[in-house]
Amino acid sequence: MANNMTPPAAAKDFLNDHGWEGAEILPVAGDASFRRYFRVIAGDRKAILMDAPPPHEDPRPFIHIARHLKAQQFAAPEIFGEDLTHGLVLLEDFGDHRMREHLDHHPEDEEAIYRQTIDLIKALHQKPAADLPHYDWEQYLREVNLLPEWYCPVQSLDVDLTGFVDAWQAVLEPVIASQTSPVTVLRDYHAENIMLLDDDRLGLLDFQDALAGHAAYDLVSMLQDARRDVSDVLEEAMLQYYLDGLSEREASQFRSHYAILGAQRNTKIIGIFTRLYARDGKARYLDFLPRMWRLLEKDLAHSDLAPVAVWFDQNIPDDVRSKPIVAAQA
CATH class of the missing domain: 3.30.200.20 (Phosphorylase Kinase; domain 1)
Structure with missing residues (x-):
């Protein structure tokens, strides 16, 4: 690269x-x-x-x-x-005032800025989706397959690929079925792609991979950030802030889909970060893997992810997940 x-x-x-x-x-x-x-x-x-x-x-x-x-x-x-x-x-040029570095130096602003990111997503979801390809089963599958394609070989794992696909199809089916009125999904919406502009707006970057898909995806991207720790307390507060105004049934379904898409995204990112190391020599991405496994395991605890959770338990046990990939072995 x-x-x-x-x-x-x-x-x-x-x-x-x-x-x-x-x-x-x-x-x-x-x-x-x-x-x-x-x-x-x-x-x-x-x-x-x-x-x-x-x-x-x-x-x-x-x-x-x-x-x-x-x-x-x-x-x-x-x-x-x-x-x-x-x-x-x-x-x-949006300048250099990026959300990530601002919060590193001003943690007291964290809740207010995250609330602003949720306001932006809520506003985006009220607009018609862009003319984009849909986030469909084939796309979701291509992404999660990055884990068996890259992470599993590096960890010398021989895994059940058929069972992997079947488990993901089972849990993603209701998510895909709910995408009848898709929204614009930026797909890389997180603290390192948000600029704090002089007019107090949030500047958006790195959205070239956008698709038309589920409203929960960008929320997961922001609140389960691959590169920055977001506390469970803040994540829950911001998720609830997004859900305000929904019925109990709607909120419950959204939380289910949020966990499913969080698991899907985090599985994909474990594969991507491993590929960036194994194929491209970017060993620094290995440092993010412990966070990604924590996030993935949190999502897998949701009951609607049981088929995928069982697959992970049977194919990538805890002692493997916690085993770091040593850069010298590539």
């Missing part, structure tokens, strides 16, 4: 064509994909240059969702220019 932070060869001409002649191009933090980001500075103007090189990346979904979110009055970056041939996009 790309980690060279030299600007792409086409960047200078691209910037010149969009009125940023002579701009300074500085690297900024990337993510777990092939995408790279640069800050472009010309006098008192700033922008972000996204380098999403084909064939590994396609910036069109990001552009599509950014424009959809802006049209619905959410703070997604404005698109200043695009070159789809080279995978370059010039974006509005």
Whole structure:
């Protein structure tokens, strides 16, 4: 995976064509994909240059969702220019005031900011879903399969793949059946993808993988954060805040689906983080696995996840889950 932070060869001409002649191009933090980001500075103007090189990346979904979110009055970056041939996009710069670092330094603001993230999701769920592919069984299955494809081999586990698929199909069936009026699911909605803007709005980033799906998914993404500890007390308070106004039956069903999608997402992330290590040499992602197992086990405790919980007990026992993957063994 790309980690060279030299600007792409086409960047200078691209910037010149969009009125940023002579701009300074500085690297900024990337993510777990092939995408790279640069800050472009010309006098008192700033922008972000996204380098999403084909064939590994396609910036069109990001552009599509950014424009959809802006049209619905959410703070997604404005698109200043695009070159789809080279995978370059010039974006509005939301600055460096990120939710994650702010809360690291100002923990007293935690409840207020998380409440704001729930308000945003509640507002998004009141809007028509974007024109997107649906979060269907095939997509859910592809994602959970990342665990037997990557984590299990690294841990030298020979597991029951047929039973794995059957268990997930059983628990996901009612979730999928409830997605008759899907919402826009950003899919990576968490503290490291939220910018705190000067106008007190939340700036949204990293939503290019959005799908039309279940309202619980982004709530799980925020409240069971793979990279930041969220206390059980805060998670419950924010979940209840989202559920305020629902009937007891509706709230109970939503909590069930929340746990199911939490387990689905956390299973997927264990596979992804293992792949980032085993395939891409990014050993730092192994540090997140203990948190992911804690989150997954919490979700598996829900009675509606019994088939999946039984599969995990029979195929990945506690002593394996707690056994760290040692970087030297790759």
